[in-house]
Amino acid sequence: MKIAFVFDYVMHYHRPTLQAIEARIKALGGEFTLYTAKHELAAAGRTPLSQAVVRDQRYYRLFEKYVGGYALRNQQGLIEQLDKQRPDIIVTMCHSGTWSEWQIAMHKRKWGCKLVSWQCGYEYNPGLIKRTILGAFIPRFDLHLCYHSNAQRYSVAHGARPEQTIVMHNTIDExxxxxxxxxxxxxxxxxxxxxxxxxxxxxxxxxxxxxxxxxxxxxxxxxxxxxxxxxxxxxxxxxxxxxxxxxxxxxxxxxxxxxxxxxxxxxxxxxxxxxxxxxxxxxxxxxxxxxxxxxxxxxxxxxxxxxxxxxxxxxxxxxxxxxxxxxxxxxxxxxxxxxxxxxxxxxxRGDLSFQCFIDRVISGLLGQLAQARA
The missing domain is CATH 3.40.50.2000 (Glycogen Phosphorylase B;)
Structure with a gap:
């Protein structure tokens, strides 16, 4: 079982989540890899961590350009690394403006992997153009791990089937x-x-x-x-x-x-x-x-x-x-x-606790793995 996460920016609040997921996957005998951009982010207030947060952390160059309100990205070198590794499951941030995410979706059948979104469900640029783009992008994912109920509705509204969504209730380690x-x-x-x-x-x-x-x-x-x-x-x-x-x-x-x-x-x-x-x-x-x-x-x-x-x-x-x-x-x-x-x-500290959150994430990933092997 090889699971890869692709997070452009690894912030301090991501560390407990990624480390907990890594520990659970390793306990199940699997391999966990985190791909992220190795960069210095100049924007004050959102400074990513400069040190690795998991054992197998690999890097790519992030190209990012803003056109109007749209962020256009490409994770340079990522596709080549994934092609070599061939994970069973790839989890991405589900940014339709990232060309390399479209490439992953196009390669997933060749690689024999499942594609899962880490879906925040927040849209900065609503409108017909974005709805059209998302209508072609969202259905390419096999599963959406949704931050909250609104993210679940967002996924379904743009083409995901309800059974392809899990509300994970993204949280901190309380x-x-x-x-x-x-x-x-x-x-x-x-x-x-x-x-x-x-x-x-x-x-x-x-x-x-x-x-x-x-x-x-x-x-x-x-x-x-x-x-x-x-x-x-x-x-x-x-x-x-x-x-x-x-x-x-x-x-x-x-x-x-x-x-x-x-x-x-x-x-x-x-x-x-x-x-x-x-x-x-x-x-x-x-x-x-x-x-x-x-x-x-x-x-x-x-x-x-x-x-x-x-x-x-x-x-x-x-x-x-x-x-x-x-x-x-x-x-x-x-x-x-x-x-x-x-x-x-x-x-x-109850149903929305960190432990419940991690349980839902792992359950969703294992479900995709079972489908792939069926």
């Missing part, structure tokens, strides 16, 4: 997170940032990019007009300088820069986590820290994670007024925020 004491975490942050003393913290953690819609948080704070509310932004990215230029004179927010080690204390100290734009896994982390969540569509995962009125509030519009109302409810009612946070933790 077992590695121990939710800390809020008072202690708050004390530690105040020691570093005295301006947080006596404040109620609205937290965002992630890449600071335009599509995160963080301007809405500032507009919501304006509507709230609560002198105790403080927006803490943890992360880096191209849009951070824009925010500093626009809101640099305000005293109701704090930008910490990128934090990986020690980020847990920010979640523990906060009163509510907010995600008004794209994203996903930060919601999982917030829930593991017992933090109530206010989220928009995110990458589609919010519909599975954020049970409206149970683990937080799922925003139904882009209106700033709705965001302000939901933030105001949670900031003004700490008991409600605590109930939501505890419910979120139970959910993320």
């Amino acid at each position: 077992g590695a997170i121990v939710a800390g004491d809020k008072a202690q975490a708050r004390e530690a942050l105040v020691a570093q940032y005295p301006q947080l003393a006596g404040k109620r913290i609205v937290l965002y953690v992630g890449a600071v990019l335009e599509e995160k819609n963080l301007d809405r948080v500032f507009a919501a704070l304006d509507q709230l007009n609560d002198p105790a509310a403080m927006f803490v932004l943890v992360g880096d990215g191209a849009y951070l300088e824009v925010l500093k230029q626009r809101y640099g004179a305000r005293s109701d927010w704090l930008a910490t820069g990128r934090v990986v080690e020690g980020v847990g204390r920010y979640f523990d100290a906060a009163d509510v986590f907010v995600l008004p734009g794209t994203g996903g896994l930060a919601i999982n982390e917030a829930m593991a820290h017992r933090l109530a969540v206010v989220s928009g569509y995110a990458d589609g995962s919010a519909d599975d994670l954020v049970q409206d009125g149970v683990t937080g509030f799922r925003l139904r519009s882009d209106e700033v007024g709705e965001l302000a109302q939901r933030l105001g409810q949670l900031l003004g009612d700490p008991a409600l925020a605590r109930v939501f946070g505890e419910a979120g933790e139970r959910r993320i």
Whole structure:
């Protein structure tokens, strides 16, 4: 059993997932190979890992060019390596703008392999042209491992059969997170940032990019007009300088820069986590820290994670007024925020846990292997 994953960018949050999959495959007597681009990614806020995360990690050169809103890619040297290795299963990110993914689909019969997508199901360029392209691309996959229910619907809408999809509920390793004491975490942050003393913290953690819609948080704070509310932004990215230029004179927010080690204390100290734009896994982390969540569509995962009125509030519009109302409810009612946070933790450590996620992935891969050998 030889299984190959192709991930262009291996981020810090991919490491536990890839290592857990590698361990499970090796325990079953199989071989696991990760193909990835060996490159230096200049974009701040989304810096990939430079060191290998699995034992058999191989590299290709990534060609990437943006034409309008479309990302066109080619994984140079990948096809030659796969042709030599001949894996039983190849898992890719299912990017229709990547020419080498089309090549893999064209070669899979020759190689005698199954092609599986790691399907996020988020479409940056909806429209007739993209639907036509996806209608020709999606059906070439034998199985779609879908991030969430919306990704499953996305796959089926573009030609996959329902039985070719598995909702894996992509997540973080919540077992590695121990939710800390809020008072202690708050004390530690105040020691570093005295301006947080006596404040109620609205937290965002992630890449600071335009599509995160963080301007809405500032507009919501304006509507709230609560002198105790403080927006803490943890992360880096191209849009951070824009925010500093626009809101640099305000005293109701704090930008910490990128934090990986020690980020847990920010979640523990906060009163509510907010995600008004794209994203996903930060919601999982917030829930593991017992933090109530206010989220928009995110990458589609919010519909599975954020049970409206149970683990937080799922925003139904882009209106700033709705965001302000939901933030105001949670900031003004700490008991409600605590109930939501505890419910979120139970959910993320239950059926949506990391172990269940890995089980679903391995089950899907083994199912494809059984079909190939039938």
